[in-house]
Amino acid sequence: MLHAFTAGTRGLARMGQETPMAPGSQIAHALWIDLYRPLDSQIAAVEGLGIEVPTLADMEEIEISNRLYREDGSDFMTVVVPGQTPDGRHISGPVTFILTPARLVTVRHHAPRSFETYPERADRSTAGCTSPERIFLGLIEEIVARQADLLEGIGRGLDSVSVHVLGDASPDELQHALGEVGRQGELLGRIRLALLTLERALSFYDQTLATHPQGKDLHTIIKGQIRDIGSLAVHGDFLSSRVSLSVDATLGMINLAQNTTVRIVSVVAALFMPPTLIASMYGMNFAVMPELDKPWGYPFAIGLMIASALGTWAFFKWKDWL
Template sequence: MIVDCAIYRDGFRTEGPADVSEALDEVRRTGDGFLWIGLYEPTTEEFDFVISEFGLHPLAVEDAVTAHQRPKLEAYEDSLFMVLKTMGYHPDGHAVSTGEVMIFLGHGYVLTVRHGAESPLAQLRAGLEKQPELLRKGPASVLYAVCDLVVDSYLDVAAELQTDLDELEAQVFAPGRAHGVAEQIYAFKRQLVVFRRAAGPLEEPIARLVSDGVLFVPEDLRPYLRDVGDHLTKVTELVEGLDRLLSDILGANLAQVTVQQNNDMRKISAWAALAAVPTMIAGIYGMNFEHMPELRQPWGYPVALGLMALVCTLLHRAFKRAGWL
């Protein structure tokens, strides 16, 4: 479905024909301004008019309809096609969710296609309409603004993940909290995998937009895109830092669990040794041989019990001093 459609001349939104075909013809006839159309999760049937009116490449159209694409930039003879992964953070579930924005850029038009809840562009359009000096740079200004919005959202999500990681780190090193944290760490790693799949592949398309010779990207807009590239580099560095720190936290957690297991095994071994002494003595005297020391002495039974208590007491003190109990 078409969410919004407008013609921009000299950096300002203007009234134009309601029909998309007539609006595009007017822009191309006058040679000034550009047409910006926004669509949200269009079906193949809804996208048919786009294929005929804008002459878009069928492979790019297929990607725009089916979604679930990697971030990329494809250049055709008369258009550019770019895919970006949008991202949002949900504090209730401490989870990252993604959406997609596809951008078609051509002579006199820019077409944005959104998929998923994490790809709002209404505020972006309203913000751009307050920056006529940027809109005067043509349809590529919309491409820059979308890239800038997406990368800035990455920074926001990275900051939220950093806060969650700090809380997880404190939980790992809290006394008696080592067990049961590994599942949370692995879940956090899955969030970082989603993040890296969105941000990592975007570096190459941004680098291409900054380079010379890219169709429909004017020279005076490249410094803006270069700034987006700098922010994206910061994002990737933050994600790599989070991943390294998370690996260290996982290693520390596993070490804590191992130490705790060793302590438990020492305690179990110590108590087993304490139980083995009376068991051994009772087992010897329970063999019922006729000729055994002190077997028929009246004090034999209390002596055997006293021996058990004495040896167990000595072992208990020894284990206690060694830290096993």
């Protein structure tokens, strides 16, 4: 899909439909072109403007020289941002920002939430939306704000898990809590990766502003965004320690529940040990066993086994093991 935007009376106004457009159409006047899982015809339309669109394989390269570089006066910056695939799976995927003097082009193959919310409130961002550079910084600000929201959601999720784990949770609830902590930890890892790549991209772009007419103003905005990213990174470290604590607490409660079960089984086994010993003694095939000739021999053996079991039970109660 291809989305083309220009500055509107409020936020960014969509210029075209989600259909292929020819190089001579209205996308030539767009300030922001967003390519989401683009078709070959849509890629050709953008390349007709003199912009080389990277493939997904190029975007997934982990070499920093392939993610952040300047070519023919355009800045290519690739970051990794959490989002959803068309089938609803949550992943971290690459997003490439191609910043030219005339427009911003973004290329992505998954759907970060920020790309849906930014156009309507682009004019309320710190940078505004009057130029490609400001749209780029405004979109980065929206992405960073989204990561902050996700971190707050992780905090609330861990709070809920702690309440259940430290309360009277059943084994099934503890198992569910452990899975929930794992999911929150996985999301936290994706957020921390996003913050790292965003900080790298901003630092790279900041170095290219020396000759830019608005370099001083943009540098101030970038500096503030990097400071925000640093604060979120510290918050992420705090939540990471909370995830570890929640995992330890959940596993500890599971172990306590298992120990209770094992203790009950051990006590039951201990109660049957003395009667089993007595039954084994009277089951031996010795020639002389006085009780075998007596009519009270069988009731005596049964009573002795019951008394031994009751004595063992009373001893356990006295020791407060039951």
